[in-house]
Amino acid sequence: MKKWRGFSIKRFRAILVKEFTQMRRDRLTFAMMLGIPLIQLTLFGYAINSDPRHLPAAVLLADQGPQGRTLLYAMRNSTYFDFVRQVQTEKEGHDLLARGQVQFVINIPQDFSRDFVRGDRPAILVEADATDPAATGNALGSLSNLFNSALQNDLKGPLESLAANTGPIDLRVHALYNPEVVTQYNIVPGLMGVILTMTMIMITGLAITRERERGTMENLLSMPTRPSEVLIGKIVPYILVGYIQVSVILIAAYFLFHVPMQGSILLLMIVALVFIAANLAMGITFSTIAKNQLQAMQMTFFVFLPSILLSGFMFPFRGMPYWAQLVGEIFPLTHFLRIVRGILLKGNTLDDVVRQLWQIALFALVALTIGIKRYRQTLD
Amino acid sequence: MKNGDSVIDVHGMTKRFGDRTVVDRVDLDVRAGEIFGFLGPNGSGKTTFLRMLCGLLRADEGSGTCLGHDVINESEAIKREVGYMTQRFSFWEDLSIEENLDFVARMYDVKARRQAVRESLDHLGLAQRRGQLAGQLSGGWKQRLALAACLLHKPRLLLLDEPTAGVDPKARRDFWNEIHHLAGEGLTVLVTTHYMDEAERCHRLAYISRGKLLTHGRVTEVIAHERLTTWAVTGPDLPDLTQKLRKRPGVEQTVAFGNSLHVSGSDAAALEKAIAPFRTDQYEWHQVDSGLEDVFIHLMDGADENSSP
Structure with missing residues (x-):
């Protein structure tokens, strides 16, 4: 208890006052302390929905009878499915799935209604993009009940006997790309992006602020050099670091998590270059804005948090409201x-990914341009 | 550029941070081959002035040339020919001595880079320790490394910002010998300092206080210009004597120098009258030549009085 007797209220107060004064001066930290809970509340509260609805679906309708339409109406009314396309061939449907433009393709075969009336239990095929099992899980789970209740009306009168069977139709679900619905298949490749985002922004975020804090910035500025030389010179070494990370994650994904690798690894490496460059450019831009290393770290987290929440890494992208999706589209x-x-x-091939790729490239270019503009050649 | 030509010739250099004027209409003329001392108390604007010269800060007002280039618009060209040694060690502590020199040589696109770096290491006497991290060097060695790095690209003008702060006397003396040697070879040096002995080693000097240039010229000129009369007194209880003297009109400053006290004033007659009552057997008085230090303290006090409300 001796220590307690030594406790000085005056000294305690002195420290209290000092801390509050410093807190008030450090506006950014203060803004972060207010901003982070607000952002988290908005994101978790409104944007994140683990039961995504209005998922885009395409339909391949080869049957003109009433029962096929009944099922489609029922699906739409469930609000899980939004029919955005009607396709003519299976290939067309598969392309849409591969590019992520639709989440489902519903295949209602020829003579579906006829076979239904005959009691032949016609098949309806639902192909789902199951790369993110969380995005499709509930929608697929609802299908069986949905169909049965939708067809209740049709199973009156002469068709009543069909209801007693195992079911009037044969629902077949193909979980494409991830047939065993292994969550890791979705998470592990995603982690690659998350880890790169975090480390790449942070490492270059510290690049300029460190020079400033150590006093070496004055020296650097007194030399005849251009901002672009300094900034790009600081970015390039870390691209190598990024590649090492990509390789480690890919090896782990393959050997530890047995993630399937359907596409070209070379293509992935090329895409990763653009993505790494985008994050490094963003980091270096923070670096030119932040006053010290701590602020640079704070800015990193300021981007990192919404990045993982709004990118579709943690929660299905399509589960978010439209405004949140728009914000999410900004992040590389x-x-x-x-x-x-x-x-x-x-x-996917280059053709499939190019639409996403140029958006990352554009982000990198904008970030680097801001960085070069913001980089001050004087100590003013 | 011949000795005697203007290397720095600037007029009305002004820098404001917010509503604070840090450098206030400073004119300066420094000639080739000259060691020019820039003196003034802390926060007087010395560093800011140097930074404006080499393009690290943008001057709010002013014009002129540095090494023949426009001081406002041609800072790129100026940077290439200036060696600027910052007040605080500003080389990379996590790079080795050699790596620092090599980096600087690359940045200035030094011809025959490897050879230049090797010669610099030999000249420094650090060839054996080239692989040592710069951060592990002592203050004196850091200063020598900084100087060597500033000289790698063979600048025509050297700007030194309090180069000997925190350096021991022997290293200081070596440093100044080196500076004189370089000036002998035609390099122009503008150096800021607090130390009077260093000021006296400059060819010419200027005194700046609160952003204003108060005086400049040769050491003897600066002293003569102030017309300060100084008496030295030795005897018992000098602190008590100081108190009494300060109240007398005509005594403008009293400065303790070890066992003696310097009493100065700009009006010789008034000063003599003021000290007359104290010229007793107890104290030994004799008139001395005013030193640079007496003059500078006088200048500093004068500047304070002028600016206080």
Whole structure:
């Protein structure tokens, strides 16, 4: 208890006052302390929905009878499915799935209604993009009940006997790209993007602020050099570091998690270059804005948090409201996740990923331009 | 560039941070081959002035040339020909001595880079320790490394910002010998300092206080210009004497120098009158030449009085 007697309220107060004063001066930290809970609340509260609805679906309708339509109406009314396309061939449907433009393709074969009336239990095929099992799980789970209740009306009168059977139709679900619905197949490739985002932004975020804090910035600025030389010179070495990370994660994905690798690893490496560059450029831009290393770290987290929450890494992208999806589209991670899952799980080719790729490239270019503009050649 | 040509010729250099004027209309003329001392108390604007010269800060007002280039618009060209040694050691502590020199040589695109670095290491006497991290060097060695790095690209003008702060006397003396040697070879040096002995080793000097240039010229000129009369007194209880003297009109400053006290004033007659009552057997008085230190303290006090409300 001796220690307690030594406790000085005055000294305690002195420290209290000092801490509050410093807190007030450090506006960024203060903003972060207010901002982070607000952002988290908004994201977790509104944006994140682990029961995504209104998932885009395409339909291949080869049957003109009433029962096929009844089922489609029922699916739409469940609000799980939004029919955005009607396709003519199976290949067309598969392309849409591969590019992630639809989550489902519903295949209602020829003579579906006729076979139904005959009691032949016609098959309805639902192909789902199961790369992210969380996104499709509930929708698929609802199907069986949905169909049965939808067909209740049709099973009155002469068709009543069919209801007693094992079921009036044969629902076949193909979970494409991830047939065993292994969550790791989705998470592990995603982790590659998350880890790169975190480390790459942070490492270059510290690059300029460190020079400033150590006093070496004054020396660097007194030399005849251009901002682009300094910034790009600081980015390039870390691309190598990024590649080492990509390799380690890929090896672990293959040997530890047995993630299937359908597409070209070379293509993945090329895409990773653009993605790494985008994150490094963002980091270096933070570096030119932040006053010290701590602020640079804070900015990193300021981007990192919404990145993982809104990119579709933690929660299905399509489960988020429209505004959150728009915000998510800004982050390079969102596009990289689609690409890396596409290449590894779906065997996407350059053609399939190019639409996502140029958005990452654009982000990198904008970030680097801001960085070069912000980089001050004087100590003013 | 011949000795005697202007290397720095700037007028009205002004820098404001917010509503604080840190450098206030400073004119300066430094000639080739000259060691020019820039003196002034802490926060007087010395560093800011140097930074404006080499393009590290943008001057709010002012014009002129540095090494023949426009001081406002041609800082790129100036940077290439200036060696700037910062007040705080600003080389990379996590790089070795050799790596630091090599980096600087690359940045300035030094011809025959490897040879230049090797010669620099030999000259420094650090060839054996080339692989040692710069951060592990002592203060004196850091300063020598910084100087060597600033000289790698053979600048025509050397800007030294308090180069000997925190360096021991022997290293300081070696440093100044080196500076004189370099000036002898035609290099122009502008050096800021607090130390009077260093000021006296400069060819010419300027005194800056609160951003304003108060005086400049040769050491003897600066002293003569102030017309300060100084008496030295020795005897018992000098602190008590100091108290009494300070109240007398005509005594403008009293400075303790070890066992003696310097009493100065700009009006010789008034000063003599002021000290007359104390010229007793107890104390030994004699008039001395005012030193640079007496003059600078006088200048500093004068600047304070002018600016206080």
